[in-house]
Amino acid sequence: MTMGWHMMLGFSPALFGCYIWEENHSYQMLRRSKACVINLPTVDLVDTVVGIGNCHGADVDKFQRFGLTPRRATKVAAPLIVECYANFECKLIDASLINRYSLFIFEVVKAHVATSPKYPTTMHYRGDGVFMISGQNVSYRRRFKRVNL
Numbered sequence: 334m335t336m337g338w339h340m341m342l343g344f345s346p347a348l349f350g351c352y353i354w355e356e357n358h359s360y361q362m363l364r365r366s367k368a369c370v371i372n373l374p375t376v377d378l379v380d381t382v383v384g385i386g387n388c389h390g391a392d393v394d395k396f397q398r399f400g401l402t403p404r405r406a407t408k409v410a411a412p413l414i415v416e417c418y419a420n421f422e423c424k425l426i427d428a429s430l431i432n433r434y435s436l437f438i439f440e441v442v443k444a445h446v447a448t449s450p451k452y453p454t455t456m457h458y459r460g461d462g463v464f465m466i467s468g469q470n471v472s473y474r475r476r477f478k479r480v481n482l
């Protein structure tokens with residue numbers, strides 16, 4: 334599924350909070366398997382990102398329909414998407430907010446990240462069918478307190 338509503342909840346261990354609507358096929362799959370892979374696409378995949386969000390895994394094999402390549406993960410049963418810049422293998426570590434908020438809390442148990450480009454052109458969902466495409470990068474590293482880096 335395509336997901337725009339997510340946030341980091343911790344760095345070490347790396348935690349990720351995801352809002353997943355209960356009508357999604359992914360919702361029940363995640364409750365059952367307690368694991369997933371979160372794939373980070375780049376802007377060249379925008380049609381695929383929207384297409385995947387417009388159909389249900391119960392009706393269609395999305396890897397086949399969108400010409401994506403699955404690769405075996407190392408720590409979870411769900412496959413990685415080869416075409417994505419980064420893939421995060423995740424385990425559900427806290428299910429206590431699912432019933433109330435549809436909020437799944439995952440721990441990243443293995444990360445796969447391409448080494449180039451350093452700053453991939455990613456898309457960020459703003460809502461109402463609009464994406465923001467990542468642009469210029471400005472480094473303020475020297476001004477940062479070390480603990481915040």
Ligand SMILES: Cc1cc2nc3c(=O)[nH]c(=O)nc-3n(C[C@H](O)[C@H](O)[C@H](O)COP(=O)(O)O)c2cc1C
Nearest residue numbers: 334335336337338353354357358359386388389390
């Ligand atoms: C750009 C975009 C962002 C989306 N973000 C979310 C999200 O954060 N949470 C969610 O539950 N559904 C989100 N959706 C909707 C799901 O991707 C959609 O319902 C999809 O059909 C679910 O697939 P599934 O039934 O195979 O799980 C989003 C869709 C799009 C196009």
